[in-house]
Amino acid sequence: MKVLMSVTNISEGKNRELINSVADAIKQTEGVKLLEVASDKDHNRSVFSYLGEPLAVLEASKKLVDLSIEGIDMALHKGDHPRMGAVDVVPFIPVRNLDTAEALSIANKLGSYIGAKGVPVYYYEDAATRPERRNLVMVRKGQYEALNAKMSDPAWLPDEGPAIFNAKSGATAVGVRMPLVALNINLGTDDLKIADKIARSVRHLNGGLRYVRAIGINLSEEGMVQVSMNLTNYEKTPVHRVMETVRFETSRYGVSIVSAELVGPVPLGALEEMVRFYLQVHEFSVDQIIETNLLE
Amino acid sequence: MKVLMSVTNISEGKNRELINSVADAIKQTEGVKLLEVASDKDHNRSVFSYLGEPLAVLEASKKLVDLSIEGIDMALHKGDHPRMGAVDVVPFIPVRNLDTAEALSIANKLGSYIGAKGVPVYYYEDAATRPERRNLVMVRKGQYEALNAKMSDPAWLPDEGPAIFNAKSGATAVGVRMPLVALNINLGTDDLKIADKIARSVRHLNGGLRYVRAIGINLSEEGMVQVSMNLTNYEKTPVHRVMETVRFETSRYGVSIVSAELVGPVPLGALEEMVRFYLQVHEFSVDQIIETNLLE
Numbered sequence: 001m002k003v004l005m006s007v008t009n010i011s012e013g014k015n016r017e018l019i020n021s022v023a024d025a026i027k028q029t030e031g032v033k034l035l036e037v038a039s040d041k042d043h044n045r046s047v048f049s050y051l052g053e054p055l056a057v058l059e060a061s062k063k064l065v066d067l068s069i070e071g072i073d074m075a076l077h078k079g080d081h082p083r084m085g086a087v088d089v090v091p092f093i094p095v096r097n098l099d100t101a102e103a104l105s106i107a108n109k110l111g112s113y114i115g116a117k118g119v120p121v122y123y124y125e126d127a128a129t130r131p132e133r134r135n136l137v138m139v140r141k142g143q144y145e146a147l148n149a150k151m152s153d154p155a156w157l158p159d160e161g162p163a164i165f166n167a168k169s170g171a172t173a174v175g176v177r178m179p180l181v182a183l184n185i186n187l188g189t190d191d192l193k194i195a196d197k198i199a200r201s202v203r204h205l206n207g208g209l210r211y212v213r214a215i216g217i218n219l220s221e222e223g224m225v226q227v228s229m230n231l232t233n234y235e236k237t238p239v240h241r242v243m244e245t246v247r248f249e250t251s252r253y254g255v256s257i258v259s260a261e262l263v264g265p266v267p268l269g270a271l272e273e274m275v276r277f278y279l280q281v282h283e284f285s286v287d288q289i290i291e292t293n294l295l296e
Numbered sequence: 297m298k299v300l301m302s303v304t305n306i307s308e309g310k311n312r313e314l315i316n317s318v319a320d321a322i323k324q325t326e327g328v329k330l331l332e333v334a335s336d337k338d339h340n341r342s343v344f345s346y347l348g349e350p351l352a353v354l355e356a357s358k359k360l361v362d363l364s365i366e367g368i369d370m371a372l373h374k375g376d377h378p379r380m381g382a383v384d385v386v387p388f389i390p391v392r393n394l395d396t397a398e399a400l401s402i403a404n405k406l407g408s409y410i411g412a413k414g415v416p417v418y419y420y421e422d423a424a425t426r427p428e429r430r431n432l433v434m435v436r437k438g439q440y441e442a443l444n445a446k447m448s449d450p451a452w453l454p455d456e457g458p459a460i461f462n463a464k465s466g467a468t469a470v471g472v473r474m475p476l477v478a479l480n481i482n483l484g485t486d487d488l489k490i491a492d493k494i495a496r497s498v499r500h501l502n503g504g505l506r507y508v509r510a511i512g513i514n515l516s517e518e519g520m521v522q523v524s525m526n527l528t529n530y531e532k533t534p535v536h537r538v539m540e541t542v543r544f545e546t547s548r549y550g551v552s553i554v555s556a557e558l559v560g561p562v563p564l565g566a567l568e569e570m571v572r573f574y575l576q577v578h579e580f581s582v583d584q585i586i587e588t589n590l591l592e
Contacts, residue, residue, distance in 0.1 A: 003590065035589055051589065095586055179586065183575075243575055260576045265586045271567055278574040279479075279539055280556045290391050290475065290561045293331055293347065294299065295590055 001295050003096035004103060005051035005179070006061055009089040010068045011077050011170075013044040018071040022048065025063040031056030035265075044079030045088070049265075051095060058106050061090060062113055065172075069117060074144050074170040084144045085119065085170030089136065092127075092176050095267060096295065100126050103176045111174045115160030119169045120151065123159045126176040133159075136173055144170045181231040181239055181270050182263035184217075185246050186224045189255045192216055195225035201249045202227070202242060209245065211237035224258060231270075238273040268292075297591050299392035300399060301347035301475070302357055305385040306364045307373050307466075309340040314367040318344060321359035327352030331561075340375030341384070345561075347391060354402050357386060361410055361468075370440050370466040380440045381415065381466030385432065388423075388472050391563060392591065396422050399472045407470045411456030415465045416447065419455045422472040429455075432469055440466045477527040477535060477566050478559035480513075481542050482520050485551045488512055491521035497545045498523070498538060505541065507533035520554060527566075534569040564588075 012018055019039055026034045032052035039046040050060055065087050072086035090110060094103040104127055111121040128134040132155070142150055148165035150156045157163050158171065187195060195216030200206040203214040211233035217226045227246055231237055247257060272286045286292060308314055315335055322330045328348035335342040346356055361383050368382035386406060390399040400423055407417040424430040428451070438446055444461035446452045453459050454467065483491060491512030496502040499510040507529035513522045523542055527533055543553060568582045582588060 001590075003587065005586065033589055051586070185576075239575065257576055259578050262571075262575070262577050262580055262584060264584070266584045268585050268587045271571065271585070274574070275558075275567065275570065278570065279535065279558070280481075280553055281558050282555050284558055288558060288560070288562045289564050289567070290301065290347070291299065291564045291591060292587075293329055294297075295587060 001096065002054055002098045002102070003051055003295075004054040004057045004098060004106060005049070005093040005095045006057055007047060007049045007091055007093065008061065008064055008087070009045060009047050010064070010072065011045055011074060011079065011083045011086055011088050012068065012072050013039045013041050013046050013079065015071070018067065019046050021071075022046075022064050022067050025067060026050050026060045029056055029060040029063065032060045040081070042079070043081035044077065045081050045083065054098060054102065054106050057092070058109055061110050065110070065114055065117070069119065069169050073168050075167050077144070082140050082143055083170075084140050084147060085172045086168070087114065087119075087172045088170075090172065090174045091125070092174075093179050094176075095179060100176055107174050107176050111160040114172050114174070115158070115162075117161075117169075118164075119161050119166050120147075120158035120163065120171040121160035122171060122173050124173050124175040127174060129159050136175070139173050147171055178233045178235070179265070179267040179270075181234050181266060183229045183231060183239065183242060184261040184263060185227045185229070185243070186219065186222070186258045186260065187227065187250060187255050188258045189225060189253070190218075190220075190223050192218050192225050194250075194253050194255060195227050198227045198246055198249050199229075202229070202245050209237045209242060212242055234267065234270040234273075238277070239270055240274050240277040297392065298350055298394045298398070299347055299591075300350040300353045300394060300402060301345070301389040301391045302353055303343060303345045303387055303389065304357065304360055304383070305341060305343050305379075306360070306368065307341055307370060307375065307379045307382050307384050308364065308368050309335045309337050309342050309375065311367070314363065315342050317367075318342075318360050318363050321363060322346050322356045325352055325356040325359065328356045336377070338375070339377035340373065341377050341379065350394060350398065350402050353388070354405055357406050358409055361406070361413070365413060365415065365465050369464050371463050373440070378436050378439055379466075380436050380443055381468045382464070383410065383415075383468045384466075386468065386470045387421070388470075389475050390472075391475060396472055403470050403472050407456040410468050410470070411454070411458075413457075413465075414460075415457050415462050416443075416454035416459065416467040417456035418467060418469050420469050420471040423470060425455050432471070435469050443467055474529045474531070475561070475563040475566075477530050477562060479525045479527060479535065479538060480557040480559060481523045481525070481539070482515065482518070482554045482556065483523065483546055483551050484554045485521060485549070486514075486516075486519050488514050488521050490546075490549050490551055491523050494523045494542055494545050495525075498525070498541050505533045505538060508538055530563065530566040530569075534573070535566055536570050536573040
């Protein structure tokens with residue numbers, strides 16, 4: 001069985017009727033499972049996490065697009081979170097038995113569907129058509145309010161749809177990315193400088209591991225500090241390598257790791273290399289796990 | 297979703313028609329997945345591995361029993377493997393969202409079904425009704441040929457069915473057990489004495505970890521020795537504890553671990569405590585794994 005996930009963001013966090021109708025439409029799509037709906041009133045934004053067979057996930061995403069474009073008017077939208085469209089961001093995440101190329105073909109199908117509705121689309125991350133569009137922050141820079149001017153710049157012609165400002169629906173970012181692994185490591189010290197130094201030693205930005213973003217955080221209530229990390233490609237920068245790098249960098253200060261947290265969903269594949277490393281089982285495959293027989 | 301597995305052994309390894317009809321009957325049972333059929337002509341024995349919803353697995357097992365009791369005549373059976381019945385051993389293995397008690401109720405339902413067909417049944421391992429019946433070796437001691445005499449001993453009255461020798465079908469052992477984890481650790485030495493010492497230090501028999509069976513093995517082609525282990529309860533004796541015990545016991549000889557092997561199927565639950573230990577993520581749950589959403 002192939003499994004694709006989407007964690008789609010729409011610019012509506014208050015209108016329960018619309019939010020529920022989107023959730024229902026996803027749930028009612030054969031072959032799709034809705035994992036979570038997280039709505040935030042201050043952000044005026046909802047995030048739908050769903051997964052299933054790739055074409056079924058595409059189908060659910062189209063329904064989400066239809067309902068959101070009909071029910072949201074960006075000209076009236078207010079919210080604290082950066083946003084540029086009614087359907088703001090649609091990332092597709094390959095979870096099982098499909099690769100980036102296959103996820104990309106689904107992303108392109110959805111992009112072209114949205115474009116045909118007269119809504120400009122920018123592809124980002126692994127779907128980006130130009131290097132400067134990989135980063136969502138750059139794609140969304142200036143937000144909805146700047147879109148009209150931004151599209152007149154040839155560098156920001158949309159990838160799909162007309163290069164014409166759509167006042168009601170704004171624009172949509174559609175992307176492909178690996179599942180994130182969110183790993184926080186708590187250190188037995190209250191010295192934030194140490195967490196900062198560890199974060200800098202392990203993160204890509206400062207010469208560390210390529211697919212690691214990291215910051216130091218104060219956990220004042222616990223009397224500890226934390227290295228808070230996102231691993232953006234667990235295949236190329238596996239979890240154990242991040243863990244052991246933090247461990248040896250921490251030891252130089254006479255500090256030890258008290259505990260760690262894997263936050264939110266973890267892809268099964270992220271455990272494969274971990275088992276191989278810690279148990280030295282060089283040939284281990286997650287397909288050996290009994291339960292995977294039930295996923296085929 | 298609850299998942300129960302069975303790894304059922306029947307005393308027929310040559311008759312393809314019968315073996316295929318049993319395999320087909322299992323496959324055609326709604327809610328059951330047949331993982332493997334392993335037939336051995338010298339043993340004259342076949343092992344069917346299948347899993348699914350508990351009641352569906354019971355249903356498939358009943359079909360296997362019907363076909364095997366009809367198609368196998370133990371009075372004519374020859375084979376190298378110890379055996380006492382047409383349906384020789386039926387272990388039920390709780391894999392997901394059910395406990396031993398629930399697996400036991402399925403084992404008892406099958407046992408009573410087999411008994412009602414006039415075939416004596418002995419419950420073993422976690423289904424045993426007396427301590428001396430826990431060990432399958434003891435239950436099967438003397439094999440088919442000794443059954444008639446054995447059943448006249450009050451200590452070996454069957455748990456189900458008549459205490460009357462059934463010449464055609466023999467007797468059946470029905471049990472409940474945890475999934476095994478088969479872990480082999482290869483040492484960077486060709487000295488078998490070291491592997492033997494490590495095996496003795498880690499196994500229950502000689503004062504080691506309670507749910508570990510271990511032997512030292514010579515891998516002469518590789519120029520290495522191996523500590524070959526079965527972990528019979530990964531919840532109470534977790535994999536990392538076995539690994540790290542072997543590691544520190546090995547280090548005293550100046551020998552290191554070259555590699556390891558997890559042989560065959562591994563239950564997902566066996567990875568939970570491993571991740572908690574090696575990543576110090578004390579709160580990790582396998583339910584965080586994205587793919588488990590597809591198992592519900």
